[in-house]
Amino acid sequence: xxxxxxxxxxxxxxxxxxxxxxxxxxxxxxxxxxxxxxxxxxxxxxxxxxxxxxxxxxxxxxxxxxxxxxxxxxxxxxxxxxxxxxxxxxxxxxxxxxxxxxxxxxxxxxxxxxxxxxxxxxxxxxxxxxxxxxxxxxxxxxxxxxxxxxxxxxxxxxxxxxxxxxxxxxxxxxxxxxxxxxxxxxxxxxxxxxxxxxxxxxxxxxxxxxxxxxxxxxxxxxxxxxxxxxxxxxxxxxxxxxxxx
Amino acid sequence: xxxxxxxxxxxxxxxxxxxxxxxxxxxxxxxxxxxxxxxxxxxxxxxxxxxxxxxxxxxxxxxxxxxxxxxxxxxxxxxxxxxxxxxxxxxxxxxxxxxxxxxxxxxxxxxxxxxxxxxxxxxxxxxxxxxxxxxxxxxxxxxxxxxxxxxxxxxxxxxxxxxxxxxxxxxxxxxxxxxxxxxxxxxxxxxxxxxxxxxxxxxxxxxxxxxxxxxxxxxxxxxxxxxxxxxxxxxxxxxxxxxxxxxxxxxxxxxxxxxxxxxxxxxxxxxxxxxxxxxxxxxxxxxxxxxxxxxxxxxxxxxxxxxxxxxxxxxxxxx
Ligand SMILES: Cc1cc2nc3c(=O)[nH]c(=O)nc-3n(C[C@H](O)[C@H](O)[C@H](O)COP(=O)(O)OP(=O)(O)OC[C@H]3O[C@@H](n4cnc5c(N)ncnc54)[C@H](O)[C@@H]3O)c2cc1C
Ligand SMILES: Nc1ncnc2c1ncn2[C@@H]1O[C@H](COP(=O)(O)O)[C@@H](O)[C@H]1O
Numbered sequence: 001x002x003x004x005x006x007x008x009x010x011x012x013x014x015x016x017x018x019x020x021x022x023x024x025x026x027x028x029x030x031x032x033x034x035x036x037x038x039x040x041x042x043x044x045x046x047x048x049x050x051x052x053x054x055x056x057x058x059x060x061x062x063x064x065x066x067x068x069x070x071x072x073x074x075x076x077x078x079x080x081x082x083x084x085x086x087x088x089x090x091x092x093x094x095x096x097x098x099x100x101x102x103x104x105x106x107x108x109x110x111x112x113x114x115x116x117x118x119x120x121x122x123x124x125x126x127x128x129x130x131x132x133x134x135x136x137x138x139x140x141x142x143x144x145x146x147x148x149x150x151x152x153x154x155x156x157x158x159x160x161x162x163x164x165x166x167x168x169x170x171x172x173x174x175x176x177x178x179x180x181x182x183x184x185x186x187x188x189x190x191x192x193x194x195x196x197x198x199x200x201x202x203x204x205x206x207x208x209x210x211x212x213x214x215x216x217x218x219x220x221x222x223x224x225x226x227x228x229x230x231x232x233x234x235x236x237x238x239x240x241x242x243x244x245x
Numbered sequence: 246x247x248x249x250x251x252x253x254x255x256x257x258x259x260x261x262x263x264x265x266x267x268x269x270x271x272x273x274x275x276x277x278x279x280x281x282x283x284x285x286x287x288x289x290x291x292x293x294x295x296x297x298x299x300x301x302x303x304x305x306x307x308x309x310x311x312x313x314x315x316x317x318x319x320x321x322x323x324x325x326x327x328x329x330x331x332x333x334x335x336x337x338x339x340x341x342x343x344x345x346x347x348x349x350x351x352x353x354x355x356x357x358x359x360x361x362x363x364x365x366x367x368x369x370x371x372x373x374x375x376x377x378x379x380x381x382x383x384x385x386x387x388x389x390x391x392x393x394x395x396x397x398x399x400x401x402x403x404x405x406x407x408x409x410x411x412x413x414x415x416x417x418x419x420x421x422x423x424x425x426x427x428x429x430x431x432x433x434x435x436x437x438x439x440x441x442x443x444x445x446x447x448x449x450x451x452x453x454x455x456x457x458x459x460x461x462x463x464x465x466x467x468x469x470x471x472x473x474x475x476x477x478x479x480x481x482x483x484x485x486x487x488x489x490x491x492x493x494x495x496x497x498x499x500x501x502x503x504x505x506x507x508x509x510x511x512x513x514x515x516x517x518x519x520x521x522x523x524x525x526x527x528x529x530x531x532x533x534x535x536x537x538x539x540x541x542x543x544x545x546x547x548x549x550x551x552x553x554x555x556x557x558x559x560x561x562x563x564x
Contacts, residue, residue, distance in 0.1 A: 092357065119377060120359075126347075131347070138344060139343065156340055159435055161489070167426065226544045234558075244502040
């Protein structure tokens with residue numbers, strides 16, 4: 001089985017977000033980068049499926065050279081090889097086109113992604129890649145099993161889940177509990193250094209979206225404490241002061 | 246040119262988030278001086294459909310097929326928008342929309358942005374504000390392509406409500422094979438529960454609740470307030486509560502009027518899912534719990550004593 005996993009290189013979930021150059025650029029100083037948590041679920045399941053059924057796991061990232069540490073981490077966790085499309089991933093359509101251009105001649109059985117990136121939160125790239133390649137796309141997927149050429153999946157729906165079946169090839173946006181995150185072991189870390197990482201140049205897109213300015217949310221004005229002996233006071237405050245009840 | 250918005254139903258009733266989205270779409274339409282349409286793919290009655298007129302929709306296109314698969318929906322909306330020459334399609338943010346809306350953007354060769362949180366600026370440009378970094382920031386972005394797809398967050402606009410009625414047109418759609426390859430073999434749904442993403446009030450419990458056997462305390466307060474229930478990640482990881490109730494960075498993002506967090510420490514990943522709530526209430530026995538720093542109101546104390554008292558008080562104040 002041939003699996004492609006699309007990974008993002010994103011600020012750690014505990015990062016403080018700020019901007020520089022008149023709020024036009026993300027402030028990378030002091031920020032730790034990780035594989036997107038949802039992407040890591042996808043990667044973990046891809047590795048499990050490969051270990052059970054044989055085949056290869058390729059990871060792809062659309063990003064600058066800075067992302068290579070994150071790509072190497074995916075190789076250390078167990079991916080076989082990697083591709084980086086050398087471009088700034090500012091727009092989902094642009095990213096999806098790069099992934100599709102790479103994947104269209106590679107005959108992947110599965111293209112796994114996260115349900116969303118934690119920087120753009122778009123939930124968009126999987127559907128776009130599916131449409132561009134003429135493949136079905138599903139998200140969010142919480143469980144994925146393969147039998148022959150058929151995938152059986154749990155898809156989250158509002159207030160519950162659906163069990164769905166579909167023949168491969170397909171594109172899926174993954175989330176927990178599809179697999180447990182895997183820690184790289186020493187052997188993985190050593191071999192990651194020599195696994196192939198191919199860098200390719202992007203294809204151009206007209207009218208790709210760029211953010212002209214960033215803003216931070218207004219801070220909350222501070223907490224008002226209610227005495228535990230009279231918790232019912234809370235509702236008076238919610239009603240008369242905050243006016244939200 | 247015209248604008249169309251996609252409207253979702255829960256059962257046969259139009260969802261509140263969709264009414265908001267309809268109002269968003271019609272307010273954009275009136276800024277641009279074009280007609281506002283809605284498309285509804287569900288089993289519902291004419292009274293519901295006409296009521297979209299109250300939210301500024303002139304005409305509703307109705308496909309009476311609640312079972313239509315997600316990918317087929319993208320194709321159906323594409324066909325419908327071509328038939329009315331729509332160049333802007335607006336979706337309400339939902340787990341279902343997130344599964345297929347971006348396919349439409351490719352079909353339409355449209356710029357697409359998600360998590361739009363305000364009406365666009367239409368001063369000759371079409372400029373939107375959307376949230377990113379899981380609610381930790383916003384970006385201002387101009388959409389330059391002729392066609393546009395927007396996914397709008399809850400509370401992005403104050404709905405304008407009138408007495409107008411929308412006209413309703415029944416349309417049909419025959420999906421292509423590739424859109425229907427998917428087979429749904431089973432649906433597991435907790436029936437009757439208020440949807441977390443739709444609720445005005447959410448009561449959430451964390452590891453401080455000690456175990457699933459204590460969840461009736463959370464549920465009773467929720468019931469008294471007409472609220473939905475949520476939980477922190479460890480709670481769903483330990484199977485105390487179903488996964489779809491888990492709120493935060495890797496779970497559901499909510500923006501209710503009131504978010505009440507009980508026995509949740511306030512880890513940054515949890516806050517990421519709730520920080521766009523209008524008012525946050527924190528109940529925790531540890532006065533140093535980080536959640537208090539992100540809260541509007543706080544009570545320091547034992548949840549097991551406070552919750553029953555709050556439930557009684559809620560019943561009184563709301564009757
Ligand atoms: C990549 C990543 C993603 C994550 N995503 C999420 C996410 O989406 N959502 C999420 O929630 N977490 C997420 N987490 C986990 C997060 O970091 C925290 O571990 C988690 O939120 C803690 O859950 P908790 O507050 O229920 O438990 P704890 O941190 O154990 O807190 C329990 C709280 O209960 C209080 N308490 C105990 N007893 C009582 C009592 N009797 N009465 C009142 N209060 C009491 C304690 O004082 C404490 O503050 C993520 C972590 C990572 C690394
Ligand atoms: N720059 C990128 N490179 C590779 N994969 C990406 C990139 N951006 C997004 N993806 C994939 O698409 C998924 C959804 O991203 P998004 O549409 O931004 O929420 C992510 O979880 C990744 O799997």
